[in-house]
Amino acid sequence: MEKNLEEIFQSRIDREEKIEPKDWMPDDYRKTLIRQISQHAHSEIVGMLPEGNWITRAPTLKRKVGLMAKVQDEAGHGLYLYSAAETLGVDRDTLFEQLHSGKAKYSSIFNYPTVTWADIGAIGWLVDGAAIMNQVPLCRCSYGPYARAMVRVCKEESFHQRQGFEILLSLSQGSEEQKRMLQSAVDRWWWPSVMMFGPSDDDSPNSAKSMKWKIKRFSNDDLRQKFVDVCYEQAKVLNVTLPDPDIKWNEERGHYDFGLIDWEEFWQVIKGNGPCNKERLAARNKAWDEGAWVREAAMAHAAKRKERSNKKKVA
Ligand code: BYC
Numbered sequence: 052m053e054k055n056l057e058e059i060f061q062s063r064i065d066r067e068e069k070i071e072p073k074d075w076m077p078d079d080y081r082k083t084l085i086r087q088i089s090q091h092a093h094s095e096i097v098g099m100l101p102e103g104n105w106i107t108r109a110p111t112l113k114r115k116v117g118l119m120a121k122v123q124d125e126a127g128h129g130l131y132l133y134s135a136a137e138t139l140g141v142d143r144d145t146l147f148e149q150l151h152s153g154k155a156k157y158s159s160i161f162n163y164p165t166v167t168w169a170d171i172g173a174i175g176w177l178v179d180g181a182a183i184m185n186q187v188p189l190c191r192c193s194y195g196p197y198a199r200a201m202v203r204v205c206k207e208e209s210f211h212q213r214q215g216f217e218i219l220l221s222l223s224q225g226s227e228e229q230k231r232m233l234q235s236a237v238d239r240w241w242w243p244s245v246m247m248f249g250p251s252d253d254d255s256p257n258s259a260k261s262m263k264w265k266i267k268r269f270s271n272d273d274l275r276q277k278f279v280d281v282c283y284e285q286a287k288v289l290n291v292t293l294p295d296p297d298i299k300w301n302e303e304r305g306h307y308d309f310g311l312i313d314w315e316e317f318w319q320v321i322k323g324n325g326p327c328n329k330e331r332l333a334a335r336n337k338a339w340d341e342g343a344w345v346r347e348a349a350m351a352h353a354a355k356r357k358e359r360s361n362k363k364k365v366a
Contacts, residue, residue: 064265069195072138080264083257084194085139087266092132093150093157097331099125101165102174110168117214118171124207131200138196151336159317160247162325169222169229169236175215176289177237177244177282183208184278185248188268197266216285223289230290237286238294245309246317248275254314276306283307 056075063070070076099122106122109115133143149155160178165171186208189201222233249255249271261267269277279298286293297310319325 061263064193064263067265068193069198070193071195079260080266081139083261083264083266084197085136085141086257087261088132088136088139088197089141089146089149090156090158092129092136092146093155094161095125095129095132096150097157097161097335098178099129100331100334101161101163101327102171104165105168105171108168109171114218121175121211121214124211128200128204128207131204132197135194135196135200147339151332151339153323153332156321158247159320159325160243161331162320162327163239163243164327166239167232167236169219169232170240172215172218172222172233173236173240175211175213176219176285177215177240178247179208179211179215180282180285181244181247181278183212184274184281188274191265191268193265216289219289219291223291233289234291237289237291241294242313242316243320245275245279246312246320248272248278250314250317251312279307279309 057077060070060076060080070080102118102122102125106115106118109118133146136146137143146155150157160181165174183205186201186205190198190205192198192201219233219236222229252258252270252272255271258267258270262270283293283298295310298307300306301308320328323329
C-alpha cells in the first residue's frame with residue numbers, strides 16, 4: 052500500500068504537479084522540507100542582525116530608508132517561510148526553540164561581521180546575489196506553499212541585490228579611501244558567499260533525494276558556478292578584483308575556473324565556531340526574552356476578545 056502511494060507521489064512530482072499540505076507525502080519528504088524551509092526561515096531572521104547593525108549609521112537618509120526596507124523585507128520572508136513550514140505540521144514555537152537553543156542550522160554567511168558601510172553593499176551584491184541564484188529555482192519547488200512564498204521573496208531579493216550593487220558602485224566612483232573600503236569588503240565577503248551554496252556535490256548528503264523530489268532543481272556546485280560566472284563580469288563594472296588568484300575563463304567548459312574552497316572554515320562556521328555565531332544566538336535569545344511580554348499581551352487580548360464574542364453569542 053505504502054509502496055503504491057510512493058509511486059503515485061513520485062509520478063505526480065515527475066509530472067510537475069504541486070504537492071499541497073493535505074496531500075499524502077512520504078515522511079522523509081515532509082522531514083526534508085521542514086528541515087530546509089525552517090533553516091531558510093531562520094537564515095532570514097538571523098540575516099537581519101548584521102545589517103540592522105548599520106541602520107543607525109547609514110551615511111544618508113536615502114541609504115537608511117533603503118536599508119530599513121530591506122531588513123523589514125527579511126522579517127517578512129522569515130514569516131512566510133515559518134508559515135510554509137507550519138503547513139507541514141510543525142509549530143512555530145518548536146522551530147524557535149530549535150533556533151534559540153542552537154540545535155537548528157541557519158546560513159553560514161550570517162556569522163561574519165559587518166565592519167564598514169561597504170559591507171552592507173557587499174552583502175546586497177554578493178549575499179543577496181547568491182540567494183537569488185539559489186532561490187529562483189525554488190519558485191519551481193514541488194511543494195506548493197514553499198514555491199509560492201519564494202515568488203515574492205525573489206522579487207524582493209532582486210531589489211536587495213540592486214541596492215547593494217548601487218552602494219558599491221557609488222563607492223567605486225568615490226575617494227581613494229572609499230575604493231579601498233569597497234575592495235576590502237569584497238575581499239572579506241567573497242569566499243563566505245561562495246560557500247553559501249553548501250558543500251560540494253560529492254559531500255552533500257541531502258542532494259540526491261531533494262533533486263529526485265524536485266525540492267532542489269540544481270546542485271550546489273552548479274549554482275555556485277553560475278554565481279561565480281555572473282560575479283566575475285559584475286566585478287569589472289565595480290572595478291574590484293575577486294580575491295582568488297586562480298579565477299580564470301575556461302574556454303572548453305564555457306565557465307570561469309576558480310580556486311579551492313576552504314571547507315574546514317565552512318564546517319567550523321556551521322558547527323558554531325564562526326566569528327559571530329555566539330553573538331548572533333545571544334542577540335536572538337535576547338530579542339525573544341524581551342518580547343515575551345508582547346506575546347503574552349497579544350494572547351491575553353485574543354482570549355478576552357474570544358470570551359466577549361462567546362458571551363454575545365449566548366446572549
Ligand atoms: N549554511 O546536503 P546539503 C538569504 C548544511 S537566506 C549552513 O547540501 P541541502 C538572505 C545543510 O543544511 C539564505 N548550513 O544540504 C537572508 C546540511 O545540514 P543538515 C539561506 C549549510 O539542504 C537575509 C548539510 O550542510 N538560503 O539568502 O540539500 C539577508 C549538508 O548540506 C549550508 C536558504 O536556506 C550553509 N551555507 O542544501 C540576505 C535556501 N549549506 O540539515 C540574504 C534554501 C549546507 O543535513 N536552502 N548546509 O543538518 C537550500 O537551498 C539548501 O538547504 C542548501 C543546502 C543549498 C543551503
